[in-house]
Amino acid sequence: MIQKMYDWVDERLNVTPMWRDLADHEVPEHVNPAHHFSAFVYCFGGLTFFITVIQILSGMFLTMYYVPDIVNAYESVKYLQNEVAFGVIVRGMHHWGASLVIVMMFLHTLRVFFTGSYKKPRELNWVVGMLIFFVMLGLGFTGYLLPWDNTAYFATKVGLEIANSVPLIGPYIKTLLTGGDIVGAQTLSRFFAIHVFFLPGALLGLLAGHFIMIRAQGISGPL
Amino acid sequence: MAKHDKDATFVGDSRISAKRIPNIAPSYSDFPGKSEPFWPNFLLKEWMVAAVCLVGFLILTVSHPSPLTDKANPNDTSFVPLPDWYFLFLYQLLKYPWASGDWVVLGTIIIPAVAFGAMVLAPWLDKGKERRAKKRPVATGLMLVSLVGIFYLTWAADHEHSLHHSSNQAGGGAVASGDPNFKPDEIWTKQTSCMGCHGNNMEGMVGPNLQKIGSKYSAEEIEGIIKNGKPPGMPAGLIKDEAEIKKLAEYMAGLK
Structure with missing residues (x-):
């Protein structure tokens, strides 16, 4: 039955080459922790992606309750945390996942650096990876404000003042992010939009590029 | 680019070939060492690693509920601001006299830009063919020094914050011993x-x-x-x- 459905789709869309390309790319021995335990260092990239998926899923559930305005934001997070069934788990996963994703990405970057995997021909993939790193830091910075508690508010205020002290473009960056003179209603809306739409969009595009390049070039050889 | 196979199944601009490719995995006996296919062999192992990771993650989540302080109050002058931990090293940099005040440009832009810029441009700064870390001492050395710097700055920021916090706690600790019947003038x-x-x-x-x-x-x-x-x-x-x-x-x- 499933085979018949597959054949039906395959006859019309020729999906087999695509599927074989995905399924058959060979995983060499030196990155396989089942053969060499020390190869676990090659897992950090995959784990970063795994936690990123968790972040996207838990974030989607958070937006079912979260209200991005200064009157209700804090109350909605508090309600989610204290009243909603498993709300504390969903928010907890998003909160701790944000830190874990940074840790995993940091370890992945170090693995790539110390194995010299960024060298020719993989220069472009390294640059895309660094851009992913910056997008992740941006997601961390914008997400930190959203609960609208004192920690969030003052950390963001300090962050924006630091941005403001950058010569020439600093004041423009600050105005762009705050949307006015003070950290207030506009700032929260902007951070929400950046955190939920702009940066995840950029992240998905960069991740696609990252993975397509890995498929095209393969994993770097053994040292 | 469309392939113009003579034997296309469908009329028009179709790229679907009439020739079916069989959906069979190649034999991995030809590959060097113990190579194996990504699907399903390796992905299964990767999922096991992910499952172990997920268990640790969930234990952390359940044992440490995410913090929520009081609702943001811009007039609360006593709140000691602190960025999330992974920004602490950049934040700490700005506390040193040589990277603040007149020199703040050094702390906000020049040092981070040089460091992150060097990271982005690493493939062009370290062009040698050698990949082993020990065989390229400059790149490895600079990275190790940066790592020590990042860890030290993060620790220093946290240490200073907890010192500051504990001096507040000394005042806070007195709340308990405060006389509830005390009536000020x-x-x-x-x-x-x-x-x-x-x-x-x-x-x-x-x-x-x-x-x-x-x-x-x-x-x-x-x-x-x-x-x-x-x-x-x-x-x-x-x-x-x-x-x-x-x-x-x-x-x-x-x-x-």
Whole structure:
């Protein structure tokens, strides 16, 4: 039955080459922790992606309750945390996942650096990876404000003042992010939009590029 | 680019070939070493690693609920701001005199830009063919030095914050020992700027308990503290009126 459905789709869309390309790319021995335990260092990239998926899923559930305005934001997070069934788990996963994703990405970057995997021909993939790193830091910075508690508010205020002290473009960056003179209603809306739409969009595009390049070039050889 | 196979199944611009490719995995016996296919062999192992990771993650989540402080209050001057931990090293950099004030450009832009710029451009700065870390000492050395710097700055920021926090805690700890029956004089209850930190009844909140401050400081000393502040927490010049300061200091010096 499933085979018949597959054949039906395959006859019309020729999906087999695509599927074989995905399924058959060979995983060499030196990155396989089942053969060499020390190869676990090659897992950090995959784990970063795994936690990123968790972040996207838990974030989607958070937006079912979260209200991005200064009157209700804090109350909605508090309600989610204290009243909603498993709300504390969903928010907890998003909160701790944000830190874990940074840790995993940091370890992945170090693995790539110390194995010299960024060298020719993989220069472009390294640059895309660094851009992913910056997008992740941006997601961390914008997400930190959203609960609208004192920690969030003052950390963001300090962050924006630091941005403001950058010569020439600093004041423009600050105005762009705050949307006015003070950290207030506009700032929260902007951070929400950046955190939920702009940066995840950029992240998905960069991740696609990252993975397509890995498929095209393969994993770097053994040292 | 469309392939123009003569034997296309469908009319028009179709790229679907009439020739079916069989959906069979190649034999991995031809590959070097113990290579294996990504699907399903390797992905299964990767999922096992992910499952172990997920268990640790969930234990962390369940045992440490994510924190939520009080609702944002822009007027709360006593709240000590701190960025999320992975920004601490950048934040700490700005606290050093050589990277703040007149030199703040060094801390906000030049050092981070050089560091992150070098990371982005690493493939072009380290062009040699050699991949092993030991065979390219400059790249490895710079990275190790940066790592030590990042870890040190993060630790220093956290350490300073906890020191600062514990000095607040000393004041906070006095809340418990504060006398609930203590009734401050009218001169105190007029000073809203004092009460914000030291409490309505001088019991201490962010600032220390002042109910027995006279046993520690004389009237002149209290006057000096009110006028000039006292690091780290007490700001200077909250009361402008000299006569008021004198009256308040004398009252407080009498509390023993």
